[in-house]
Amino acid sequence: MSPAHQGARLRHQGRGGRRSRLRAVRNLVAQLKDSLGAVNLDQYSNRAAFDAHDQGTMREIVEQLGHAPEMLAVAVSTTGTVGGCLQHIREHGYDTKVVAVDAAGSVLFGGARGERILPGYGAGVVTELSKEVAPDRVVQVEAADAVHAARSLARSTGFAPGASGGAVAWAVSQLLEEGAAEEVVAVFHDDGRAYLDTVYNDEWADAQIGDAK
Known part of the structure; x- marks a missing residue:
């Protein structure tokens, strides 16, 4: 064949x-x-993701800020990004608190399985990478909250995030509202252009979450 x-x-x-x-x-x-010579890179278990976000994402954040942030909010699915950021933080002894932004219905980090209508964050199985990841806090975000936050951010800033970005935006607003930190760095993985038929579509939003704000 x-x-x-x-x-x-x-x-x-x-x-x-x-x-x-x-x-x-x-x-x-x-x-x-x-x-x-076929190989499977397998993003769910490939530890190279940790090194990439250790030496790439988190190193760049610290360099750009000139210091380690007080708090970092990262959406999770494979958990490669959050795991790499945690690796960098702990190797360098930073005090940064790491918040994993997960989906309601995701089974990561002890979550209860449930329906998930948005792709991009959360997982239906415990990934191999996630078994090595221990964030300081996990915030689960409902699909409706992620959609509303994404659309609100797009209206107010012109930056249109995707589904996981909406979840991160919602989580950050909650963290700031409760005074969890004075400085929160948020990682946005996705681009809203891939979600024009869902997150940014009024008919879809009305049908799926009952409100297309």
């Missing part, structure tokens, strides 16, 4: 959810490893 047909079969098998997709990927890699 050609690689193109293998890919088509993979897409078909992947419709059953993340577990079936990973199983299909493992089978495909095993079949093509010798002939094509």
